[in-house]
Amino acid sequence: MAVRAAVAGASGYAGGEVLRLLLGHPGVEIGALTGHSNAGQALGGLQPHLTPLAGRVLEPTEAEVLAGHDVVFLALPHGQSAAVAEQLGEDVLVIDMGADFRLADAADWERFYGSEHAGTWPYGLPELPGARGALTGARRIAVPGCYPTAVSLALFPAYAADIAEPEAVITAASGTSGAGKTPKAHLLGSEVMGSMSPYGVGGGHRHTPEMIQNLSAVAGERITVSFTPTLAPMARGILATCSAKARPGVTAADVRAAYEKAFADEPFVRLLPEGQWPATASVYGSNAAQIQVAYDESAHRIIAISAIDNLTKGTAGGAVQSMNIALGLDETTGLSTIGVAP
Numbered sequence: 631m632a633v634r635a636a637v638a639g640a641s642g643y644a645g646g647e648v649l650r651l652l653l654g655h656p657g658v659e660i661g662a663l664t665g666h667s668n669a670g671q672a673l674g675g676l677q678p679h680l681t682p683l684a685g686r687v688l689e690p691t692e693a694e695v696l697a698g699h700d701v702v703f704l705a706l707p708h709g710q711s712a713a714v715a716e717q718l719g720e721d722v723l724v725i726d727m728g729a730d731f732r733l734a735d736a737a738d739w740e741r742f743y744g745s746e747h748a749g750t751w752p753y754g755l756p757e758l759p760g761a762r763g764a765l766t767g768a769r770r771i772a773v774p775g776c777y778p779t780a781v782s783l784a785l786f787p788a789y790a791a792d793i794a795e796p797e798a799v800i801t802a803a804s805g806t807s808g809a810g811k812t813p814k815a816h817l818l819g820s821e822v823m824g825s826m827s828p829y830g831v832g833g834g835h836r837h838t839p840e841m842i843q844n845l846s847a848v849a850g851e852r853i854t855v856s857f858t859p860t861l862a863p864m865a866r867g868i869l870a871t872c873s874a875k876a877r878p879g880v881t882a883a884d885v886r887a888a889y890e891k892a893f894a895d896e897p898f899v900r901l902l903p904e905g906q907w908p909a910t911a912s913v914y915g916s917n918a919a920q921i922q923v924a925y926d927e928s929a930h931r932i933i934a935i936s937a938i939d940n941l942t943k944g945t946a947g948g949a950v951q952s953m954n955i956a957l958g959l960d961e962t963t964g965l966s967t968i969g970v971a972p
């Protein structure tokens with residue numbers, strides 16, 4: 631029997647992407663769809679690519695509307711999820727695509743988000759060591775941020791194999807959809823087209839503590855992270871270039887072996903053959919992550935590069951993958967590694 635899923639924030643980018651995936655999921659029936667300023671509007675005018683749902687009208691984001699579903703996806707701005715989630719029964723699987731329940735350290739939360747910490751839920755990045763166990767049977771799931779997904783996938787194998795020093799330097803380029811639909815001056819077409827620009831430089835980006843949390847848990851020691859995001863003139867995609875100094879004595883063969891071991895059985899992560907490089911265009915609209923790793927002998931550094939679609943593997947695909955695990959379904963149900971090209 632199909633599970634009934636509601637989506638709160640169905641007018642936004644993350645809500646739209648989870649609906650796109652759920653429409654192709656054989657085990658899910660789509661229930662209530664909610665919005666905020668767009669409550670009362672038909673979805674067809676807000677998400678015109680979701681043709682089968684064009685006639686559906688958004689309801690207000692209220693617990694009474696979301697109650698009575700087996701699964702509730704929350705695609706709301708930061709800080710809005712807890713008040714809704716606490717009114718939903720413990721038997722309802724609540725999947726938060728916002729940041730509210732990702733961090734374990736309340737001080738980190740308060741420093742980077744400036745509000746009271748709501749709590750910590752099982753973390754929806756199944757590829758991390760131990761994550762599938764915590765997700766199996768879970769009824770609350772925190773979906774990772776898009777940059778932490780790309781970066782954690784690229785670097786955790788090096789820390790799991792203890793071949794990297796505990797300091798990582800990361801630059802990542804993201805498409806503009808990562809910033810959501812709400813109009814912002816720096817996202818105007820004339821600002822973004824034909825240009826790339828950094829932001830959140832110098833340790834200020836709120837995804838930094840999430841990366842530190844993930845990598846430190848794998849390494850068993852604190853990993854420092856210097857993270858610089860950049861905005862790229864594309865709608866979707868993240869390309870993360872991550873590097874860390876190799877431990878003394880580590881060879882190129884050790885590096886390759888660590889990554890081959892980490893991803894050997896992963897359905898959505900592909901370690902590319904040597905000489906091929908990840909590209910955002912190759913994962914557009916798919917739940918795949920492409921990874922490549924190189925050993926820079928002269929600098930004695932490990933360079934790991936990942937490409938994901940920020941809205942798919944980076945948000946809604948990760949959410950559906952985690953839902954599948956929580957409900958005991960095949961992890962790949964309703965998810966594709968097939969991209970769109972050219």
Ligand SMILES: NC(=O)C1=CN([C@@H]2O[C@H](COP(=O)(O)OP(=O)(O)OC[C@H]3O[C@@H](n4cnc5c(N)ncnc54)[C@H](OP(=O)(O)O)[C@@H]3O)[C@@H](O)[C@H]2O)C=CC1
Pocket residue numbers: 638639640641642643644645664665666667668669691704705706707708710727728729774775776807808809810811812940941944945
């Ligand atoms: N875009 C991305 O790549 C990623 C996004 N996320 C997370 O997903 C969540 C949604 O992001 P995204 O879809 O990009 O954002 P959008 O701005 O595109 O959408 C926001 C959604 O939240 C609703 N909303 C706005 N204000 C409120 C409010 N006060 N109470 C309840 N609902 C509200 C909006 O409804 P309405 O339009 O009707 O006003 C809309 O449906 C965020 O927490 C974001 O961090 C996570 C990973 C990646």
Ligand SMILES: CC(=O)N[C@@H](CCC(=O)OP(=O)(O)O)C(=O)O
Pocket residue numbers: 727728729774775776777804805806807808809810859861
């Ligand atoms: C391009 C861009 O602006 N990206 C967003 C990250 C999007 C995301 O995954 O973040 P949350 O779920 O944590 O909001 C940013 O840097 O704030």
